[in-house]
Every structure is written in structure tokens, then in C-alpha cells.
Amino acid sequence: MALPWPLRDRLLARRALAARAGDEAAMRALYRELYPEIARFVGRRVRSRADAEDLVSRVFFTLVERLDDFDPKKGNLRGWLFRIARNAIIDHFRKQRPTVAFDGLGELLPAEVDDPLSELIERERLGHVVRQLEAQPTEIRELLALRYADGLRHKEIAAMTGLSESAVKQRVSRAVRELRTQVARISEKGGADVAVG
Structure with missing residues (x-):
């Protein structure tokens, strides 16, 4: 059974703060929790599986690299990570016309x-x-x-x-x-x- 959104948001924020403090288990837990959603999000927008996998890797690399920028008071981690994914997709399609699957x-x-x-x-x-x-x-x-x-x-x-x-x-x-x-x-x-x- 999945946690209700407010509880899930608080749990993700706690894990993010722990990961920022160097807790590798917290970072792995964030990855396990958020990878499927980010992969689905990117996969629906990028036709090439290899490109999608590359973008998802970049998103999580950015998460690790910029975790200090995350402020739980300004928003939830999930939304922040989806924004990173969206920006990565936009960068990917700058020279192409994007298509969206519905x-x-x-x-x-x-x-x-x-x-x-x-x-x-x-x-x-x-x-x-x-x-x-x-x-x-x-x-x-x-x-x-x-x-x-x-x-x-x-x-x-x-x-x-x-x-x-x-x-x-x-x-x-x-x-x-x-x-x-x-x-x-x-x-x-x-x-x-x-x-x-």
C-alpha cells in the first residue's frame, strides 16, 4: 500500500536531507523510490530507449550533484526532481519538435x-x-x-x-x-x- 501524498512527501524530504548529509542508504532509497516514476515520465516523451535511459541517468546524476540546492520549504522533492527531468527533456529536444504521448x-x-x-x-x-x-x-x-x-x-x-x-x-x-x-x-x-x- 502506498503512503498518502503528504506522508510520502515528508519521507522523501527526510531522505533527501539524510542523503545530503552523506547517508548513502538514504540516497539508494530515494533512487529506488523515484526511479520508476522518472523513467516512465522520460520514456513517454523520448522515443529512443537509449536516449531515455541516458536522460534518466542524467536526472539522477543531477539529483546527486545538486541535492544541496533542494529546499523542502519551497516544494517537495518529487516535484523538484520532475522539474529536473523536464528540463533535461527540453534540452534533449531543443533541435527537434517534441511529441507527447497521451x-x-x-x-x-x-x-x-x-x-x-x-x-x-x-x-x-x-x-x-x-x-x-x-x-x-x-x-x-x-x-x-x-x-x-x-x-x-x-x-x-x-x-x-x-x-x-x-x-x-x-x-x-x-x-x-x-x-x-x-x-x-x-x-x-x-x-x-x-x-x-
Whole structure:
């Protein structure tokens, strides 16, 4: 069973302070605790597995190198480390156009499909949602990915992006509302755009 967020944040902060004081076991515990999340976060944004592994290594190297910069009074360690990961990804893509994977799109669509025609219609709807997401500004795509694909809390997203928590909530809510409206329009058409033949 996972710890509730406030307890987990305090535990990570204590481990970070211990690691900063030279406790190698605390540093290993931080790595074990945070590696899966950081690897998933980076892996969803970087297509090459080798590049993703390299970036994750750099993130944890930066953690070790800059642990003295972490201040638990200014934010939580998890958010701070995700910000380091985000900056590493941005640096990686400076010469390329970034793409964001949205694995959690299915929640915007109705749940079950029973027959091939329904499945075809659902795929068409999902394709429409993906096109709508791709049409969003980069900032909105990133906020949605951080919230739904990576499961970050609004507070953590705010710490990563430099936006206020209320601005993050508002932008994510507005984008989801707009996407749901688009999906509802497609549903009202009954998948009329899908050619059956």
C-alpha cells in the first residue's frame, strides 16, 4: 500500500536531507523510490530507449550533484526532481519538435465496445481526440500529459512549470472540458464520419 501524498512527501524530504548529509542508504532509497516514476515520465516523451535511459541517468546524476540546492520549504522533492527531468527533456529536444504521448485518452471516451462497428467508431473518436490534442498549444499538451499520462498533482505541475497551482487547475480543466465537448459532438453524430463498407 502506498503512503498518502503528504506522508510520502515528508519521507522523501527526510531522505533527501539524510542523503545530503552523506547517508548513502538514504540516497539508494530515494533512487529506488523515484526511479520508476522518472523513467516512465522520460520514456513517454523520448522515443529512443537509449536516449531515455541516458536522460534518466542524467536526472539522477543531477539529483546527486545538486541535492544541496533542494529546499523542502519551497516544494517537495518529487516535484523538484520532475522539474529536473523536464528540463533535461527540453534540452534533449531543443533541435527537434517534441511529441507527447497521451496514454490516458480512453477515459474521455465511453467505456465498452461490443461489436466491430462500435470498435471502429470508438477508434475514430479516439483519433479525433488525438487530433484535437495535437492542435492544442504545446503548453496545454504538456499540462495534460503531466496530469493524466504521468499522474502528477496540480501542485507538482505548478512547481515544475512555474505556473501557480490555480492556473494549472484552470488550464487543465478548461482543456478537458473542451475535449469532452468535441468528443460529445462526435458521439452525437453517431460516428457518421466513419465509412463502413
